[in-house]
Amino acid sequence: MCGIVGAVAQRDIAEILLEGLRRLEYRGYDSAGLAVVDNEGHMGRLRRLGKVQVLADALDAHPLHGGTGIAHTRWATHGEPSEANAHPHVSDYIAVVHNGIIENFEPLRVLLIERGYRFESQTDTEVIAHLVHWELLQGGTLLEAVLRVIPQLRGAYGTVVMDQRDPSVLVAARSGSPLVIGRGVGENFIASDQLALLPVTRRFMFLEEGDVAEIKRREVNVFDKHGKAVERPEIESKVQYDAGDKGAYRHYMQKEIYEQPQAIKNTLEGRFNHGQINLSELGPDADALLAKVQHVQIIACGTSYHSGMVARYWFEALAGVPCDVEIASEFRYRKSAVRPGSLIITLSQSGETADTLAALRLSKELGYLGSLAVCNVAGSSLVRESDLALMTKAGTEIGVASTKAFTTQLTVLLMLVARVGRLKGMSEQVEHEIVHGLQALPARIEQMLSLDKTIESLAEGFSDKHHALFLGRGDQYPIAMEGALKLKEVSYIHAEAYAAGELKHGPLALIDADMPVIVVAPNNELLEKLKSNIEEVRARGGQLYVFADQDAGFTDSEGMKIIQLPHVEEIVAPIFYTVPLQLLSYHVALIKGTDVDQPRNLAKSVTVE
Numbered sequence: 286m287c288g289i290v291g292a293v294a295q296r297d298i299a300e301i302l303l304e305g306l307r308r309l310e311y312r313g314y315d316s317a318g319l320a321v322v323d324n325e326g327h328m329g330r331l332r333r334l335g336k337v338q339v340l341a342d343a344l345d346a347h348p349l350h351g352g353t354g355i356a357h358t359r360w361a362t363h364g365e366p367s368e369a370n371a372h373p374h375v376s377d378y379i380a381v382v383h384n385g386i387i388e389n390f391e392p393l394r395v396l397l398i399e400r401g402y403r404f405e406s407q408t409d410t411e412v413i414a415h416l417v418h419w420e421l422l423q424g425g426t427l428l429e430a431v432l433r434v435i436p437q438l439r440g441a442y443g444t445v446v447m448d449q450r451d452p453s454v455l456v457a458a459r460s461g462s463p464l465v466i467g468r469g470v471g472e473n474f475i476a477s478d479q480l481a482l483l484p485v486t487r488r489f490m491f492l493e494e495g496d497v498a499e500i501k502r503r504e505v506n507v508f509d510k511h512g513k514a515v516e517r518p519e520i521e522s523k524v525q526y527d528a529g530d531k532g533a534y535r536h537y538m539q540k541e542i543y544e545q546p547q548a549i550k551n552t553l554e555g556r557f558n559h560g561q562i563n564l565s566e567l568g569p570d571a572d573a574l575l576a577k578v579q580h581v582q583i584i585a586c587g588t589s590y591h592s593g594m595v596a597r598y599w600f601e602a603l604a605g606v607p608c609d610v611e612i613a614s615e616f617r618y619r620k621s622a623v624r625p626g627s628l629i630i631t632l633s634q635s636g637e638t639a640d641t642l643a644a645l646r647l648s649k650e651l652g653y654l655g656s657l658a659v660c661n662v663a664g665s666s667l668v669r670e671s672d673l674a675l676m677t678k679a680g681t682e683i684g685v686a687s688t689k690a691f692t693t694q695l696t697v698l699l700m701l702v703a704r705v706g707r708l709k710g711m712s713e714q715v716e717h718e719i720v721h722g723l724q725a726l727p728a729r730i731e732q733m734l735s736l737d738k739t740i741e742s743l744a745e746g747f748s749d750k751h752h753a754l755f756l757g758r759g760d761q762y763p764i765a766m767e768g769a770l771k772l773k774e775v776s777y778i779h780a781e782a783y784a785a786g787e788l789k790h791g792p793l794a795l796i797d798a799d800m801p802v803i804v805v806a807p808n809n810e811l812l813e814k815l816k817s818n819i820e821e822v823r824a825r826g827g828q829l830y831v832f833a834d835q836d837a838g839f840t841d842s843e844g845m846k847i848i849q850l851p852h853v854e855e856i857v858a859p860i861f862y863t864v865p866l867q868l869l870s871y872h873v874a875l876i877k878g879t880d881v882d883q884p885r886n887l888a889k890s891v892t893v894e
């Protein structure tokens with residue numbers, strides 16, 4: 286969740302570290318800091334509470350010079366956001382940045398206090414700094430000291446350690462949180478995400494689970510979890526250099542909502558062949574595996590979980606394959622029974638979500654038929670550790686509120702359902718309907734985006750509201766859930782979603798004039814049932830906002846505002862109806878004046894459980 290950047294170079298690197306932090310700020314943004322060592326071995330450290338810009342202003346006033354340094358933007362786990370808790374943490378000449386959680390930090394803290402160390406923060410990270418310092422006192426190099434510290438730590442972490450006395454080297458360790466080395470010419474870098482380093486290099490080497498790396502100006506030495514020297518492949522990044530640029534948009538969330546037609550086009554590209562879905566990228570053995578699938582278990586968190594819920598409707602209705610969906614943090618701690626022939630599908634934008642990764646690892650012990658990841662980040666842990674992977678081509682998603690990652694996940698999932706379905710006897714006709722729906726989708730979403738002003742005008746109605754209810758039926762129920770998550774996440778309005786048929790089983794008691802009720806109403810076989818639910822709300826004075834198909838027969842009336850949407854192919858309606866709910870949340874957040882791209886208390890990539 287926190288962002289890490291480090292550099293070993295001959296030039297001054299403070300600005301490079303700062304730019305890296307700006308690009309990683311979406312991962313955590315309650316405080317930030319950096320430490321830089323110059324050639325004479327002087328270390329300067331600067332930390333500030335608040336956003337990276339506060340740190341940048343401080344750096345203007347107190348410039349730091351030197352070619353070796355580490356930097357960090359924080360999402361607090363242990364200890365409130367404060368300057369004292371901001372990284373880097375130091376122990377005499379040792380400085381450390383860290384992402385993740387050291388679960389046994391309390392006994393380690395007691396042990397270190399007994400050894401005479403004094404703690405200056407409430408963080409778990411500070412134990413790493415003191416442990417490294419202690420081990421160095423026992424002798425050996427920084428690398429050897431870190432290698433001796435690692436077995437003492439429990440938890441998931443990515444960490445980078447610097448010794449003020451020897452600025453020629455940084456040592457990094459990865460256990461559960463991603464780290465990537467950026468290769469330069471006569472200089473090398475490390476970060477928790479390649480995005481941070483794109484201004485200085487496109488050549489990357491991803492550390493694997495348990496790796497420890499020694500990073501010097503002209504060489505990088507990597508050791509695996511057994512301490513054996515290993516080579517990790519170097520890749521040329523294809524991530525757009527300007528991915529971190531908002532362009533003409535006011536917020537990343539807005540930009541990413543508007544990018545959806547193109548992101549879906551990119552996701553579809555190369556995946557059709559003569560009117561059929563072509564997922565040959567899965568490799569020559571994939572069809573044999575998919576043909577054996579008798580059950581699908583989907584695992585994900587947050588927005589990705591909602592796309593899994595939609596996929597469940599599709600797997601069962603279109604491919605005839607039983608499907609369950611579970612939140613990763615529940616699955617990983619539950620004693621679950623594995624169904625015969627069960628394929629585990631993990632869904633994740635980042636591919637680094639701690640609970641989803643843990644669930645995948647558990648599934649291997651439990652004996653699933655195989656694993657398939659649907660992910661937006663090539664080279665992420667989830668992709669590397671799964672048997673099969675299908676990439677969404679959403680491009681980098683920076684806004685903490687997930688938008689284009691969700692609609693491209695659904696796009697990929699529908700193609701996967703079609704492929705599995707065909708292997709299971711689904712008709713060619715249904716496949717054609719899916720292909721047609723998917724091909725038409727980018728243009729349909731373009732049309733939808735042209736209703737932005739209409740949706741913006743609705744947002745006023747939410748300015749004084751504290752709660753909202755979202756309703757949908759069938760495959761629109763997860764879309765209502767996603768709409769509610771988006772609204773609460775970016776506007777801080779409490780929002781809940783219900784399957785509309787559940788209303789009279791309790792939530793109807795909440796309805797009054799202060800409760801906006803948002804309904805997604807495509808023209809499908811559940812429309813009449815949904816209309817009855819809408820009447821139940823209307824009869825009790827609820828304020829309805831109905832996003833309805835233009836042919837669904839709704840008109841504005843007292844207490845009911847209808848947003849007429851263009852007709853869309855039924856099969857892709859869940860993807861299409863997501864977009865107006867994203868726009869609504871965005872505009873409500875603007876009115877509420879929240880930090881749209883970096884909502885309070887959140888971070889983009891949840892690499893701690």
Ligand code: M6R
Binds near residue numbers: 686774
């Ligand atoms: O990277 P992932 O898709 O695994 O992330 C899962 C959730 O943390 C994420 O979707 C979160 O719920 C978003 N903030 C929702 O907008």
